[in-house]
Amino acid sequence: MKILLSNDDGYQAPGIVALYEAIKDLGDVEVVAPEHNNSAKSNALTLHSPLYVHRAANGFRYVNGTPADCVHVALTGLLGYRPDLVVSGINNGANMGDDTIYSGTVGAAMEGYLFGIPAIAFSQTQKGWAHLEAAGAKARELVQQMLARGVPQDSPWLLNVNIPNRPLSELKSFKVCRLGRRHAAEKIISQTSPHGETMYWIGGAGAAKDDAEGTDFHATALGHVSVTPLKVDLTDHDDLPAWAASLQAGR
Numbered sequence: 001m002k003i004l005l006s007n008d009d010g011y012q013a014p015g016i017v018a019l020y021e022a023i024k025d026l027g028d029v030e031v032v033a034p035e036h037n038n039s040a041k042s043n044a045l046t047l048h049s050p051l052y053v054h055r056a057a058n059g060f061r062y063v064n065g066t067p068a069d070c071v072h073v074a075l076t077g078l079l080g081y082r083p084d085l086v087v088s089g090i091n092n093g094a095n096m097g098d099d100t101i102y103s104g105t106v107g108a109a110m111e112g113y114l115f116g117i118p119a120i121a122f123s124q125t126q127k128g129w130a131h132l133e134a135a136g137a138k139a140r141e142l143v144q145q146m147l148a149r150g151v152p153q154d155s156p157w158l159l160n161v162n163i164p165n166r167p168l169s170e171l172k173s174f175k176v177c178r179l180g181r182r183h184a185a186e187k188i189i190s191q192t193s194p195h196g197e198t199m200y201w202i203g204g205a206g207a208a209k210d211d212a213e214g215t216d217f218h219a220t221a222l223g224h225v226s227v228t229p230l231k232v233d234l235t236d237h238d239d240l241p242a243w244a245a246s247l248q249a250g251r
Contacts (some may be wrong), residue, residue: 001027001147003084003185004112005223006070008038008091008104011062014129019122021061023143024089030083031060034067034104039092041066041104044140059201062235068107075115084151086112087143089122089161090135096125096162096216100230105158108234113158116153118217121131121158122141126137134168138225142174158230175224180215182206222245 003023006018011033015144020031032053046065051073055061061078063070088108095103109121122139124132141163160179164171186203193199211217216226236243 001028001151002070002083003027003143004074004079004086005029005031006033006067006074006086006088006108006159007078008034008036008041008067008088008108010037011056011060011091013037013123014132015092015122015135016060018088018132018136018227019090019139022140023197025221026140026143026147027084030074030079032070033060033062034079035064036110037219038066040102040106041068042102043068043107045069046121048250050144054097067104068111071108071111071115075112075117083112083147084118085143086119087122089141090132090139090163091121091123092129093123094125094162094220095121095123095129095160096220096226097208097210100180100228101152102180103236106230109160110230113156113230114232115158118146118156118230119158120146120161122163124165125162128165130165132168134166134171137168137173138163138174139141142225142227158232160216160228160230162216162220162226164223164225166223170223171225172210172223173225174227176220176227176229177214177216177219179228180208180217181207181210 044066051065091105104122109119112119183206185234207218219226
């Protein structure tokens with residue numbers, strides 16, 4: 001099996017190193033990751049400046065671009081072959097609920113999915129890399145399960161996985177669940193620059209708004225590893241008839 005591994009925290013982040021170590025013997029694993037931290041870059045592609053690829057001492061390749069850039073470049077010429085699976089992470093912090101829209105970790109995996117390749121995004125629920133080896137072990141377990149069942153190339157899937165920061169003995173089973181929702185983000189933080197200008201920092205993510213049973217927030221709070229299948233179609237299919245009727249009525 002050929003596996004492409006990327007992330008959004010950068011090629012030197014502990015999370016991608018741990019994930020590589022956890023799955024490196026499951027197939028031919030190639031790492032193509034951002035040179036620097038690219039958190040919250042979602043699916044952004046770099047279109048107006050050149051991208052450069054370098055190889056680090058540990059064999060990882062890194063790109064001066066976004067997570068989606070890394071996967072896009074890898075799949076459209078850099079690798080020279082089509083991988084069987086795209087894996088992203090392990091991210092330093094949760095990607096649950098609304099986070100998935102902004103997440104560079106999910107964006108990297110989604111880029112593989114858009115190319116028709118099954119993909120998995122892995123994140124830890126809290127920042128700081130606590131119990132990272134345990135998270136790597138759970139990630140390996142899931143990748144093994146996916147490889148054992150056969151990775152389909154005709155009907156790709158995209159999984160978003162969040163792993164609680166707990167010792168392996170305290171991590172519960174995988175639990176398939178839907179995305180929850182968060183409240184609006186916290187207020188911006190304003191400061192005065194050395195030049196006297198006001199500068200702003202985006203505030204932190206809001207608290208969970210929908211963390212009911214069946215959501216990723218609920219599952220991880222109980223110690224489960226949440227697994228959420230994602231899709232890219234943003235069409236509001238339920239309201240298509242209503243919109244069609246209202247626009248027709250307004251003619």
